Amino acid sequence: MSSDHGHHHEPGFIRKYLFSVDHKVIGVQYAVTSLVFLFIGFSLMMIMRWQLAYPSAPIPFIGGWLASAVQGVVDKTGTLLPEGYNALGAMHGTIMVFLGVVPLAVGGFGNYVMPLQIGAPDMAFPRLNMASYWVFLPGGIIMLASFFVPGGAANSGWTAYPPLSVTANVTGTNPFWNGQTMWLLGMIFLITSSLLGSVNFIVTIVHLRVKGLQLFRMPFFVWAQFVTAFLLLLAFPPLEAAGVMQLMDRVFDTSFFMPSGLVVSGQLQEYSGGGSPLLWQHLFWFLAHPEVYVLILPAIGIVGEVIANNTRKPLWGYRVLVYSIIFLGFMSFVVWAHHMFLTGMGTTLSTFFQTTTMIISVPSVVILTAFLLSLYGAAIRFTVPMLFAIAFLPMFAIGGLTGLPLGLSASDIHLHDTYYVIGHFHYVVAPGTIMALFAGIYYWFPKVTGRKMNDFLGKLHFWPTLIFMNAVFMPMFFVGLQGVSRRLWDQTSYVTGNETHNWVKMSSWGAWMLGLSQLPFIINFFYSAFAGKKVAANPWAATTLEWAAPSPPPHGNFPEVPVVYRGPYEYSVPGSRQDYSPQHVPDAKLA
Amino acid sequence: MLATRYWLPPDISSHGSAIDNLIAYLHVFMAILFVGWGIFFIYCLIKFRARAGHLARYDDVKAKPSKYAEVLVVAIEAVLLVGISMPVWASYRNEPPKDDPLIVRMVAQQFAWNIHYPGPDGKFGRTEPKLVNEISNPIGLDRDGDPAAADDVVSINNFHVPKGRDVVVRLSSKDVIHSFAVPLLRVKQDVIPGMEIPVWFKAVKSNDEVREAMTTTVALPTSEADIEPFAHKHRGDVFMGDFGQGAAGQPLAARGGWVTKETIAALVQAKVVEVAVAPKDPVNIQCAQLCGLGHYRMLGQMQILEPDAFTQWLESQTGGAEEFIDDE
């Protein structure tokens, strides 16, 4: 096994599990950390939903604890404060996007699976890989710690629009010891981590593929990670620059984003002035739109893998899919200002951005169509990962389609910054991406642990999750169509907000039930990790290279360096004696 | 329930129907696509499920229809984009009304809307950040230094406009980014500090007419315990008719009176089964961009008046700030 390489001696516990340079250990570290963050981010939202459903009522169960434990979130009776609501909202967004989904999809799955799928012994820069994780973790901890500083966590939204983000959270005397500044510092850590990771991913994918694995024989998941890495590499630096500038605005009283003559709470602000609040928005969305595709592309990649494996036929239009995601990745850099139609955009720029937005919808339609056509003529096995993967398709469709009214500037006038927006992007990232991530967990769990997750618990997890996801987010469209603004602590004082309040209650109950529905998953996860059914190296009868390695793969991954003979999804090849032809098995052995 | 067309709130603007139509067409288009995909999806899941004796096909299906569908999608998107969205946006942005519009300044702040009318001279007085006093002079109007400021009218949170006349709102902000949103008027525009951004609309219905259209008949609670939640739910509503009969023959709830716990209790006691109510201020101004902890209470009211009533109101204002108090 791994001792074939000669002088390997077993590293100690710290080198093996804590400061490991093995991509598999780092992948698991990322995955477990991000699952914890996802849980925290989700919990914040469940608290917010109480205030939305029952305005000004004390939070049950945890209200008293929150009053004593954290700053500025609830009052003495345990009722959520408006600034606490804003803080939870800002942190929910930040945690879910930057600490939950991306680290799980890229840091976790990407790190663990991608090198295996290309037959590499590790990432190109193993120590850099370790550094990525150990820069990511402090970033996350700084974010969470900001709940406990004077004034509480950042409360200017995950978009942190100045001047609000510059004038908010300034109660403390120390310029660094407050929520928004810590948010910025945390972001700088997270961005640095992502940059290190993306360099590593690209070099690994380009340089470390085994013999025979040409670009168009790479599994679709690897392609998705490849495009994602480019998005991270080129889109994140502008936010880092913007973060530094906002930090200077907060700490050194500069005015990059501060116009002259602001009067905040009756006080004339003593800034030199001349800055532009729109500058932040441009730099922020220059990252944050590609970031949307960073959230969705790995998910699409996972769905592609799972669908191909469980339809037992080649993925329909593999090349078309690859070209589509490359095109998506490219276009995602030139659509960002559709988030800014209402900042006073004139006709020229709105024409440009709504046209690019309509163009970018086309590859998404192509991807969805290709996945649907993959089902045609298949022999679909309804395994647990497959259930999640096929549920992804209609959910992603809803998320994508509802983007159209927001992408056209005229209909955006009515729908901009309403609950419709929240419904739209959550359909993409929650019932969409999260479903795909669950599919990935169920699918690759046997590779990581050598054990399969329990099927019954898996189905008990799937059905309520699917139902309650929709119960949470579908009502938001109806609330949004009525024009109710988002981020309102209490919407019932508005006529349309009052009218639609029952929908809000439905969302809230959906969210709490969705929380309960995760119990089977948590039980299943720990139970199966230690006592699940042991399975062989290739339990799903899959074709890609990760299944050629033992489960769990040893240090160095492959006892024998594999050679690739064919494309990634050669299922049900006529004349073959089994219904799958693994990439690394020569033709002679299959006939 | 609101009178909803396409599940949208009532539209009382002259330009809103184009936006509503676009939203409606888009949703029909989306629904057709979704149902089409859905039928194919479900068909595949049933027809091609794994079972004994059923094998997957290796060769690709030839998918001509899907190509046609994709081309159709592109074509429809292009038509909606070029045919509706761009022209609507152009008129929303580039064609300010020429026909004697009412021009007002709207200065947003945490957490209120200050409306600045130029007064009879049609000229806005100069404003200075230095002169801002949150109680007496929220927009920093230079009443002493600038003669044009003398007749200016400043109103807080109550935005009076005449029905049937174009209104141009010049939006600016004192502190952070806000967003001026009036869903019923299909108007929304971010307010960016450091610059002025115009937006315009024409209301085709007055508040009275909107209230009339929004009148709903609701069943009164039957049990004591439900009275308070009912009154709370309808705390912004007024009665749209006389209900119940008191000892002296007067109605227990008179038309235009607020819905309160007491009136509801009296009505319930008098065995009145249902009442007609409508929001007192049916046309809300919301802030659509997170602007701080009071974002949720940055609630303004449009007071859309008949032209005569508007002129009367404007004349009655002698330049003092009028405070809008939200009755609970």
Place this chain on the structure above:
Amino acid sequence: MSTTATEVLPHTLTPHPVTGMYNGKFGLWLFLASEIMLFGALFSSYVLLRVHGAFPHHGEHSLSVKIGTINTMILITSSVTMVLAWAAFKLNEPGKGRMFLAATALLAIAFLVIKLTLEYQHKYHEGIRPDTSTFYAIYYCMTGLHGLHIVGGVIVIGYFLLPGFGMWKTNPEQYINRIECTGLYWHFVDLVWIFLFPVFYLL
């Protein structure tokens, strides 16, 4: 020996047939691509703030063209010594190579000293701070970030000059590669300054 998997990773030393680069060099170029976007965003901010009227054009600011020119010359020279150091190692002349490395590091330190004392400190004494005007805000921001890159470069060069020089004896090929990568980074830092200089001092 190390327990990392590096020793079995392909293309740690040999160039990949498609990219023509070994892992480290390809990685460094990708890193530079992200750096381009980082400084690009700051240049974008500069342009936007300037067009938006946040600060008037040159003539009303008091950055010393003389000091800027001297620092430009210093950085250009350090870039040359850096590439000469690489060439010397490549020609198997380690003594000369270290000399050029030392020269590079010294020039970099000279740049920093001039920047800190004659410019930053001087300006601070005059009461010109980042919050004085948006022009100075972006000036301090961009040159400060650039300065941090120089500091990073000095640390790396110093490492390969002194403690890291041992690798020259154990694995000269890898050592030369590292010097080449350091050089790429260093030239990039120089390149950024080539744009910063006219933007802040001349325009």
Place this chain on the structure above:
Amino acid sequence: MASSAEEVKRSIKTYMFVFGALAVLTVVTVAAASLKIGVAAGIALALLIASVKGTLVASYFMHLIHERTVLYWILGLCAVFFVAMILLPVMQTSETAHLMDPIYQATGETPPTHAPSPAHVAPAAGAHGGH
């Protein structure tokens, strides 16, 4: 790529030549800045010279002219996004700044300047004058 000793020696000559060119161009750009050729032309000239210098550094010191097309593609991608990031925000803010023009025309007001008040600007203007 300079790989053999012979080639390295030859490229050292190139480096010295490039160094000379960079030094000369630095002097030229400083000299050009004192010419009275107008703001736009001055900016164009200074950026042109800086681009030439940058190209020299990238091509020769960083050996970019010896690299494969893969790298050109990546840097080209970078360049496209770089240009988009600089141009589009400026275009948008400029457009926004002119939205009020028709209204000002109608009311006969003079548009406000977006520049900060002189007291805020620069020490040379007197606010922080220490020299």
